[in-house]
Amino acid sequence: MSATPGIKQKDAGSASGKVTGVRGAKSKTMLRIVRSFWHDQRGIALILVSIMLPAIIGFSLLAIDMSRVNNLHNDLQKGADAFSIAAAAELDGKSDSITRADRALLTLVSNRYTFSTSGPPQTLAAAGVTRRYLRSLPATDNLPIVAANVITDELNDPQLARFVEVSVNPVGFAAIFPASFLQAGASNSFTVGAVAVAGFTSGVCDFTPVFICNPYENDPDYTLEEAAASVALRRRLIELRKVGNGAAAGPGNFGFLEPPEGVGNGAQALAQTIATSRPIGCYNSASVDTKTGQNAGPVQDAFNVRFGIGANGNHFDSPEYGPAANVRKGAIRTSGSANQCPSMNRLSFTEPGTMGLPRDAATPYMGGRMGDGNWNFSAYWTTNFGSATYPSAWDTTKPTRYQVYRYEISAGLVGTASTGGEVGTPPAACQPPVTSVDRRLIYGAILNCDALNDTNDLSGHSTGLPVEAFASFFLTEPVASPSEDGSVMVELVDITGRGGQGTLDNFLRDEAQLYR
Incomplete structure (x- = not known):
């Protein structure tokens, strides 16, 4: 009887220990599971x-x-x-x-x-x-x-x-x-x-520093563009006068632009930039500066050197100041030795048998300083070339003087002697003729001087002047007088922009660009 309770007590203790051990094992297992789960990174992405x-x-x-x-x-x-x-x-x-x-x-x-x-x-x-x-x-x-x-x-x-x-x-x-x-x-x-x-x-480069007051600024019938586009209007002879003491800055007069940097400020330096066959000036159509009032004497020489006159003097004694290929002007040498390059005071323009390009028969425009375009072509041709042929179209439509001048060169007539003995070939004593450019052309900026005079002094130094167009003009005869109002006789040849014939395109520097 005594053993039985003992056995029961032992069994009870053993069961209790087993329960406690099981619970501890489960706790550890759970802890391991939790720790494993906590440290498991699979699927975290x-x-x-x-x-x-x-x-x-x-x-x-x-x-x-x-x-x-x-x-x-x-x-x-x-x-x-x-x-x-x-x-x-x-x-x-x-x-x-x-x-x-x-x-x-x-x-x-x-x-x-x-x-x-x-x-x-x-x-x-x-x-x-x-x-x-x-x-x-x-x-x-x-x-x-x-x-x-x-x-x-x-x-x-x-x-x-x-x-x-x-x-x-x-x-x-x-x-x-x-x-x-x-x-x-x-x-x-x-x-x-x-x-x-x-x-x-818009601008031009390799241009002479000259401005010319628009001859058609106040014309009631034609604009500059219309004049440039018409042969009948281009052959009108225009008398340009230098702005200064002798003439105001009005239609048909001319003055000078600010020369390029490095050229110099004196009258002689300005004359050289006009006389040279290799000008270096660039000018913008939106803004040019004038510099008029320079002495007229060297300027006269600067124009006339193109005709083989005075080419060995006044610092115009290098090849870039050579004459044009055709210098026919209705003149003969009346004094001085034959080996001299003629000077102005050695020339006569009234000798029988010589005839330069004639002036117009009448000058009804621009206060008597622009002709009607009716010049005596037949007399000029007969005097200088006799029975030599010329384009038949000229019998119907009178040519410009510049057309005739260019035809003389292209047809080989420059050396043909007039009835008085004049030829268009420059004297051998002058600098060799320049053939790379047309020396009988002058280039300039066309300004609407009447409108600009309201707020500018074009006879002196004015800045920021707008340009109507850039133009080329044909010198029909030498400048006869060194005085302030010495006349320069020219024909309009071409302009930039509307009405132009494209002969000035090589000078143009046009560009449209973004600023903002």
């Missing part, structure tokens, strides 16, 4: 992606939107650039420049753009832009364009337009990224535009 997925999608949408809006802006900016350059190319300072610039906007440019709210690729045409013409730009690009820069009277001041600002009317853009996610009520849509400013610079 999925969790992180799940957490970051909205941000990833958002940044992707922003990148797509930025690319789309950038492409849209680039398309619009390219359109604005193209419109402004097309319009600026017409701003040549003429009275119809704005009219032509607007026509260029309407007809020359058509750009396509994408990604706007308008749907498929759209066409940017003139209706989608606005423009305003400017006389100037602020000193730096960070300054805004103000009223003082803008042409306010386009009808009366088109010649002052030097720049054009083109603004693209803003177009709609809808972003994919939900803006309301960042701020309640924010819109996904906004507009995109573009602005461009272009200007036109």
Whole structure:
């Protein structure tokens, strides 16, 4: 009986120990599981992606939107650039420049753009832009364009337009990224535009520093462009007088531009820049500076050296001051030795049997200083070339003197003696003739002097003067007098721009460029 309770007590203790051990094992197992789970990194990328997925999608949408809006802006900016350059190319300072610039906007440019709210690729045409013409730009690009820069009277001041600002009317853009996610009520849509400013610079290089007051500035019947385009008007002989003591700066007079840097300021230096066959001056149509008032004596020599007169004196004794290939002028040497290059006081222009290019029969225009174009071609030809043939068209339409002069060279008639013995070949004692350029042509900037006189002194030093056109003139005879009002007799040959024949294209430096 006593053993039985003992046995029972032992069994009870053993069971209790077993229960405690089982619980401890389970706790350790659970702890191991928790620790294992805690340190297990398998599948964490999925969790992180799940957490970051909205941000990833958002940044992707922003990148797509930025690319789309950038492409849209680039398309619009390219359109604005193209419109402004097309319009600026017409701003040549003429009275119809704005009219032509607007026509260029309407007809020359058509750009396509994408990604706007308008749907498929759209066409940017003139209706989608606005423009305003400017006389100037602020000193730096960070300054805004103000009223003082803008042409306010386009009808009366088109010649002052030097720049054009083109603004693209803003177009709609809808972003994919939900803006309301960042701020309640924010819109996904906004507009995109573009602005461009272009200007036109026109000028000439290798030009003589001379300005000529527009002979047609006040003409009620013809403009300079019409005169340049018509043979009948080009053959009108024009008497140019030097601006200074003898003549005011009015139609038909001439003066001098600021010589190129390094040439010098004296009258002799100026004369050399006129006399040379290799001028180095460059001049901008938007702005030239005058420098008149120089002594007339060297200037007379500068013109006459082209005729083989005085070529060995007055510092004109090097090859670039050589005479023209054809110096026929109706003159014979009356004194001095045969081996001298003739000087002006050794020439006679009235000897029988010699005839230079005659003047017009009448001078009804420009106060008696512009002829009617009716010059005695038949007498000139018979005196100098007898029965030599000439283009039959000249029997119907009288040629210009310059056409005859050029024909003499091309037909080999320069050495033909007149009935009085004159030939067009320069004397052997002179510098060799210059054949690389036409020495009987002079070049100059045409200014509307009457209009400019209101605010400028063209008889002295004036700056920033606009040029109507650059032109070439044919010297028909030597300058006879060294006085201030010595006349220079010329025919208009060609001009730059409208009405021009293209003979001055090699001198031109035209460029339309973006400024903003």
